[in-house]
Amino acid sequence: xxxxxxxxxxxxxxxxxxxxxxxxxxxxxxxxxxxxxxxxxxxxxxxxxxxxxxxxxxxxxxxxxxxxxxxxxxxxxxxxxxxxxxxxxxxxxxxxxxxxxxxxxxxxxxxxxxxxxxxxxxxxxxxxxxxxxxxxxxxxxxxxxxxxxxxxxxxxxxxxxxxxxxxxxxxxxxxxxxxxxxxxxxxxxxxxxxxxxxxxxxxxxxxxxxxxxxxxxxxxxxxxxxxxxxxxxxxxxxxxxxxxxxxxxxxxxxxxxxxxxxxxxxxxxxxxxxxxxxxxxxxxxxxxxxxxxxxxxxxxxxxxxxxxxxxxxxxxxxxxxxxxxxxxxxxxxxxxxxxxxxxxxxxxxxxxxxxxxxxxxxxxxxxxxxxxxxxxxxxxxxxxxxxxxxxxxxxxxxxxxxxxxxxxxxxxxxxxxxxxxxxxxxxxxxxxxxxxxxxxxxxxxxxxxxxxxxxxxxxxxxxxxx
Numbered sequence: 001x002x003x004x005x006x007x008x009x010x011x012x013x014x015x016x017x018x019x020x021x022x023x024x025x026x027x028x029x030x031x032x033x034x035x036x037x038x039x040x041x042x043x044x045x046x047x048x049x050x051x052x053x054x055x056x057x058x059x060x061x062x063x064x065x066x067x068x069x070x071x072x073x074x075x076x077x078x079x080x081x082x083x084x085x086x087x088x089x090x091x092x093x094x095x096x097x098x099x100x101x102x103x104x105x106x107x108x109x110x111x112x113x114x115x116x117x118x119x120x121x122x123x124x125x126x127x128x129x130x131x132x133x134x135x136x137x138x139x140x141x142x143x144x145x146x147x148x149x150x151x152x153x154x155x156x157x158x159x160x161x162x163x164x165x166x167x168x169x170x171x172x173x174x175x176x177x178x179x180x181x182x183x184x185x186x187x188x189x190x191x192x193x194x195x196x197x198x199x200x201x202x203x204x205x206x207x208x209x210x211x212x213x214x215x216x217x218x219x220x221x222x223x224x225x226x227x228x229x230x231x232x233x234x235x236x237x238x239x240x241x242x243x244x245x246x247x248x249x250x251x252x253x254x255x256x257x258x259x260x261x262x263x264x265x266x267x268x269x270x271x272x273x274x275x276x277x278x279x280x281x282x283x284x285x286x287x288x289x290x291x292x293x294x295x296x297x298x299x300x301x302x303x304x305x306x307x308x309x310x311x312x313x314x315x316x317x318x319x320x321x322x323x324x325x326x327x328x329x330x331x332x333x334x335x336x337x338x339x340x341x342x343x344x345x346x347x348x349x350x351x352x353x354x355x356x357x358x359x360x361x362x363x364x365x366x367x368x369x370x371x372x373x374x375x376x377x378x379x380x381x382x383x384x385x386x387x388x389x390x391x392x393x394x395x396x397x398x399x400x401x402x403x404x405x406x407x408x409x410x411x412x413x414x415x416x417x418x419x420x421x422x423x424x425x426x427x428x429x430x431x432x433x434x435x436x437x438x439x440x441x442x443x444x445x446x447x448x449x450x451x452x453x454x455x456x457x458x459x460x461x462x463x464x465x466x
Contacts, residue, residue, distance in 0.1 A: 004030040005124050008049035010040035010066060011086070012058040020053065020111070027117060037061025041069050051104075051123050053084045053116075056094055064098060071102045082123035086111065092266055100312055105170045108267075115268065118242075118282050125195035126168045148185045148192070150333045151326035155318050159186070166313050167193035172265065174250075174310045175288040177317030179443055180367030183288040184246065186315055191244040196284060199243030202236050207249035207450040215257050216273055218247075225274025237270050240283045250287040250310070251296040252450050258303045261285075265309050285310070291448075320362040320369065327358050327369070334370055335386070338377040346377050350385040360396050364440065424459045427452070 007029045011017040014035075021031045032047045034040035036058040044052065052070065056063035067083050082104035087095040095106035104126070105119050149160065166173060167190050175183045184203060191201045209217050216225075220235030236245055247253070253261070264270045265285060269278040287310045289296065296302040320327065331354070335346055349357075353376075362368055376390035417425075427445070434440040442452040 004028055005051065005120075006030045006032070006047060006049040007051045007053060007120065008032050008034065008040065008043055008047055010034045010037065010043075010052065010054040010058070010063070012036055012055060016055075023113060023116075024053070024120065027120070029120065037063065037066035037069075040066050044070060049081065051082045051084065051120060053086065055086045056098070057088070064094070064101070067098055067101055067103055082126055084116075084119055084123065096309070096312070099169070099171050102169075112280075115280060115282075118280075122170070122195050122282075148189055149182065150330050151323060152329065153323040153326045155323045156326055159315060159317070162313070162315060163189055163193065166190070168195060170284050171312045172284075172310045173286050173313045173315060174293060174307075175286065175315045175317065176293060177290065178319050178365055179290045179439065180365035181317035181319060182366050183290075183317055184248065186317060187244070187246040187286045187288065190286060191284075194244070194284070196243045200240050201244050201246070202240035203246040203248060204236050205248045207252040207448050211254050214254060215260065218257065219260070219270050220272040222272050222274035225272070229274070232272075235270075235272065237264065237281050237283055238279070242282050244284045244286060247285065247287045249289055249448060249450075250306075251289045251291045251293070251301040252448055255300075255303060258306045262303065262306045262309055265306075290443075320365045324358055328354060330366065330369065331357060331373060334373040335377060338374050341374075342378055344377050344380070345382050346380045346386060347383055348385050350387050353386050353388050353390075356388055356391065356396065363443070420459075423455070427455060427459065 007024050009017060009020045009024065009031060011020060011033075012035055017033050017035065021033050025031045029051075032043050032049065034043045037054070038060045040052070040054060041061065043049075052066070054063040054066055061069075063085055067085070070081060070083060083098075083102065085095050085098045085103045085106040086109055087106055088109050092108075095103075098106060104123055107116055107119065149156070149163075151157070151160075163186065173187075173190060175186050177183055187203065188201060191197060204217060206214060216229075216233065216235065218236050220233050220238055221229050223229060223232050247261075250258075260270075264281050268281050270281045271278045289302075291301065293302060293307055293311065293314075297304050297307050331349055335348065338344065339346055357369070357372070364371075372391065372395070373386070375392060376386045379390040380386055427441070430441045430444050431438070434444070438452055439449055442449045445452065447455075
């Protein structure tokens, strides 16, 4: 027991305290007990636990007070301690507030032993992750790299700092930013720096799934649950068991599915379509959107209660144009990646090429930059530098043209034109201006790609290439 993980249990009800201590000890942990927050604080100082399991409502000092004491800088307690909050039915809001203050996870009473054991196991792995995080911090200070993200600008360093703080926990995170800014990279970095890193990372784009299939995709279904369900199928929550699930473009999820997702987040259980029993959901949920989430809530695209539950922490990825000083380091990293991917040996980027890249506005952000670098690497000679000649024909011209408004930039709308016809004309002209690039057109129009596709179906008289 000398090297066993130490768990402090703080609970004012004697039978519950004894039962938890016996149960957790049987799993191989070294336990200590306390009957309220004051005693819990004293035991924490002398016992040095890696994990604290505490009730919320207790005399003298409650669980929130104990959490605050444990989180104080210079308190003499390890910064890597994991606090698991026990809460009665109807106190979910308090548990969420506790997680905002630094709690690792929460569990409703009566305690589900299987769920508790899973949480303790994850919290134990968090200790090992703390060492890797310190290595990541050192690498960040030296080279401006964190996981899959690159950048030394103030904006990116602030993002790195927040990722370091919240990666080891189980709190939901809402990642926002324009298309192509690297929201999925943020999610993968959060996963890679968490105790869940050895478990699956599953990403699903809610905008790319038909509304009739999205619940099946996320929760799974039983055989015969609906027409066409020939076999049982595992959903994303099952596939991501023990790991991390990224719900990209969360604002495109139907409202009914959002309500079911909210219940899963609150109760940590889900049910396949057509199933009679529920399953535990040991999954950290991350969400991403290129919409302004407050506007999405106001417009009814995102349920307010789901937004508040997901938005425990918000990481906003700035557009590349707002941290262009990071571009040279990003280019260097991308060249190395593309060399490995394509078996090339490009040695770097020429000064004229770098100037062209840094003066471009990058409407497609880091994704557009990556595609540009990949093209150039494939065309570049072995051992040579990337040159301007390897850029796509017309690179940057659309940006220069956008600075001058001409007759071709205008959509003529006359009195008597219907709203539908004006919308159709705007879509046609926008698609023409982007060379039929639907993703870019959707960004310009301020709608999701899914919405644009739906509009194109409605306006069946658009050109086939549109």
